[in-house]
Amino acid sequence: MTVVGIPLDFLLFALVLLGVAVFHHHTLRVAFWGMVIIAAYKILFGDFAGTPGVPGFVQMLHHEWVTLGNLLGLLLGFALLADHFERSHAPEMLPNYLPDDWKGGFVLLLMIAVISSFLDNIAAAMIGGAMAHVLYKGRVHVGYLAAIVAASNAGGAGSVVGDTTTTMMWIAGVRPGQVLEAYVGAAVAIVFFGIIAARQQQAFQPIMKDNPRAVRIDYGRLGVVAVMLLAAISTNIFLNLRYPRMLNEWPMIGVAVWVALVLTIPWRQPTWSLLPGALRGSIFLLSLVMCAAMMPVKALPAASWPTALGLGFVSAVFDNIPLTALALRQGGYDWGFLAYAVGFGGSMIWFGSSAGVALCNMYPEGRSVGAWLRGGWHVPIGYVLGFALMMAVVGWEPEGHAGSKPAAPSVQSSASVQTLPHKP
Template identity: 65%
Template sequence: MSFSRSVALALLAAASAPVLAATGLDPDPVHSIAVGGIPVDFILFALTLLGVALFHNATLYVALTGMIAIAGYKILFTSFKTGIGVLGFIGHLSHEWVTLANLFCLLTGFALLSRHFEKSHVPVVLPKYLPNDWKGGFVLLVMVFVLSSFLDNIAAALIGGAMAHQLFKARVHIGYLAAIVAASNAGGSGSVVGDTTTTMLWLAGVSPLQVLDAYIAAFVALLITGYVAAKQQHAYSPIIKGGHEHIRIDWARVGIVGLILVFAIITNVVVNLRLNHLADHFPFIGVAVWLAILITVSVRRPDWEVLPETAKGTIFLLSLVMCASMMPVEELPPASMVVALGLGFVSAVFDNIPLTALAIKQGGYDWGFLAYAVGFGGSMIWFGSSAGVALSNMYPEAKSVGQWLRHGWHVALAYVVGFAVLAATLGWHPEEKVRNTQTPPAAAIPAPPPIATVN
């Protein structure tokens, strides 16, 4: 193990639980147990994340073990929001199953989509239209950014990964893989249809123009990480030009890719605008993606062979999402620019969907800052976003926290600089409430009892 990786893992071990606690993710006010002021739930989650970092060749088993340990602890010693014991756990599953099912369908479906796109030969002929030096890699990242502004960031990352696989003859630098994930998350951060978190803000009543502010930071972040990563990739394996003049594009596969994406986009719009009251009861978007896949089986056979390995990575992600959903996150500290900056780092190890939901309920944020922080922050670690997990299924060598931090250091730098530019240009303009958020009067909220603490 290299010195830099050892340092990275040591920092993760030392920082995971305290950061989660210090950022205001307070424990359940009724049944929490804390050791040294840190809730046991967070300690177990931090140990799970540390295990993922240390044993990156067995991440699935580590994540499943962590999920079982956290669930067992809460069943035996504390409680869920839906109740206590096994019944409380079953109630929790009934509340989370739609999110888990949607993620499973999207990750597996988009893996098949990326294979269709790769076999369409579009990535093979692409080098003819890209610069043949480092600027070609940079333009590819810009394309991923643009795709993610109106597609799901998972799809954008996988399409970018498929193109990179062909452009660089399967020799893709880990720093460049981190940049693909960063570009996909940056592209979705300023669009209410580009990321789950921004869609949540839109549904809560935040204006799309407020979310659009995030693009000021996202553009800066793209320039930084894109330039550094493109240089890394060109030194590692430059674009191979020529030799593809005889290859023809398979337009049938291109049409299949388009149909899958159209099904996903239309379903997303319909659910958000017309079926919002049913969105928590059925995985509409995931089912729509698979419906499009099955409809087109007779046109071109999907590469079913990729599903077993994809399923492993997907189950890993769902295990971490499930762990995050069981954390007793009841309130955030008072909203401020510093807190928003910190949430970006927390989102690298903690699911950004519950973080966004809590911020919406709390109010007091500048929503452009929040959209950028929770959207781009997950790019700093490979399992910090769904796009990162999906791309790591395609490139298993990326499943190393140490290597990701070592070669993708520019992502964290880009995040901080982008945030600073947004602060300097627009400034912090918080909005106390969003239209659909109702907070009971302070007098109606009982004071929580003290937390049991073990020193």
């Protein structure tokens, strides 16, 4: 069914996104019931990748459950991890080492980007949020929240273990060196938005100066954090190298984080009371991911640098995981440009990436699209500047299908191309 030539599925999804943007105090209800309505419509009147009715819906759930399971496990697990980290008192040591002006906030963003290069961007954003909470006494500017998310996403864009999308590319045959060039754009973007956001934050709430009192670090809680992070990293790397298929069939990374959390309970008890709030944020994100998965997107526009640039903006409101899967299937992309676009693009809106949703569980004031765009206006500009520098320095070199030799971009008939909406 179409309305003025646009599939009704897309219009329903657009209404959900509009509702999330306008009714930011009721985002969970809007996203969840929007997902239910879209699912009911497709079961009764549409299909799921060609399979109609309930069987098609079950088939889609079977395909998406690994992504949903990993997201749920990571969002809940890393919420408890961030609390362990903050309660270890380690962030209270930072004022003794960071500059006492806006440069301290900028260095913190650089630290978040580095952490994200070898760690999941959700954990990097949560740890960064915990550090900012201490450094700025709980008063963090929305523009700086956007910068924390952008730093975590940019930091993982050039590493095959730093982001789900780059890990997907690695599994598909893209070599780690092929996505490394994404750091050219990420570095420029971080410098641009990082300086502006750090100055915003310093004017809003100055950074804490050297801590005069003696800080006693709780090494037990730091040990819990280390074990959980090592579990996530080692599981990701080991399974990618030895059993990549298992990553596609089971939510192993999310499970590994929770196994580590449970095994370390004798060291320190987690703050279980944080789980209800984290669960609400998780259901919100999972609902949007489900909405995106139900959209009838079968192809992307022909592979080119303008398409890759556009995918970054699309990633702000449309799940970047299916976008990446479609691009890998289509071929003809420069994988470093694609990694930068889909990895960094979700930072432009708070619900555009799982890192943003996780951070806004800690800082509910970030759940306003208007406030996020007003405060974090520097993030989309930084994205464009980074992409432009990549074009000037690296150049667009399409590399065919993942794992194949470089090839010219494939040409598709415009009649076979389904134009995409935006992402959760």
